[in-house]
Amino acid sequence: MNFYEHTLIAKQDLSTSELNLVEKKYTDIIAKTDGKVIKVEKWGLLSFAKKIRSYKKGFYIHYKFEAQNKTLEEIKKNSVIDNSLLRHLTVRYKKLDTETEYFKESNEKKK
Amino acid sequence: MKRKNNKFNKRPQNPLNKLSLFQKSDSRFSKKCPLSGKDAPVIDYKNIKLLKRYVSDTDKIMPSRITSVSQNKQRKLTSEIKKAKILGLI
Numbered sequence: 214m215n216f217y218e219h220t221l222i223a224k225q226d227l228s229t230s231e232l233n234l235v236e237k238k239y240t241d242i243i244a245k246t247d248g249k250v251i252k253v254e255k256w257g258l259l260s261f262a263k264k265i266r267s268y269k270k271g272f273y274i275h276y277k278f279e280a281q282n283k284t285l286e287e288i289k290k291n292s293v294i295d296n297s298l299l300r301h302l303t304v305r306y307k308k309l310d311t312e313t314e315y316f317k318e319s320n321e322k323k324k
Numbered sequence: 325m326k327r328k329n330n331k332f333n334k335r336p337q338n339p340l341n342k343l344s345l346f347q348k349s350d351s352r353f354s355k356k357c358p359l360s361g362k363d364a365p366v367i368d369y370k371n372i373k374l375l376k377r378y379v380s381d382t383d384k385i386m387p388s389r390i391t392s393v394s395q396n397k398q399r400k401l402t403s404e405i406k407k408a409k410i411l412g413l414i
Contacts, residue, residue, distance in 0.1 A: 220411055222411065222412065259413075261413075262383075262409075262412055262413065262414050263412060265412050271412070273411075300410065300411060300412070302407060302411055304369070304407065310366075313366075315368075315370040315372070315373075316370070
């Protein structure tokens with residue numbers, strides 16, 4: 214078992230209920246394939262540095278989890294097909310840092 | 325093998341000043357790596373504030389000869405900057 218971080222970028226024009234479905238879909242995938250979700254962070258709507266597929270903004274969802282190779286394949290399979298996602302990135306870590314949240318302040322300022 | 329870059333070491337370098345390549349100022353700054361040592365900032369693709377300091381205006385990665393980042397940390401920096409670029413953060 215290794216520690217991983219997975220970040221999704223969902224399209225801007227999704228409703229909040231659809232966003233929750235997207236978030237739930239991937240937590241389910243991790244749970245189904247013997248993984249363990251440690252933390253889910255919602256970074257909210259952030260603007261891109263450059264346009265991605267003619268979108269200027271996107272919703273960021275960030276997972277921290279513990280899993281095996283099997284789950285990674287499953288996540289990749291699903292997110293490549295998924296129409297509501299723009300991009301995704303998984304990174305492997307030896308130790309997970311669950312305390313520092315780099316995107317928390319920017320969210321509070323907007324509110 | 326040790327690289328002989330005395331030419332660059334003689335020149336004072338300010339890591340924050342992106343123009344220091346072109347300007348020869350007499351004031352001396354530390355040549356130490358700003359990212360290693362005790363309580364150095366964590367290099368991570370989520371830490372955009374730090375990464376943006378090491379990217380030029382045209383989104384190129386700054387060479388370590390200007391920023392005086394150590395070789396080991398420079399390698400880490402480039403990989404993290406590339407990850408951030410994939411996510412559209414930089």
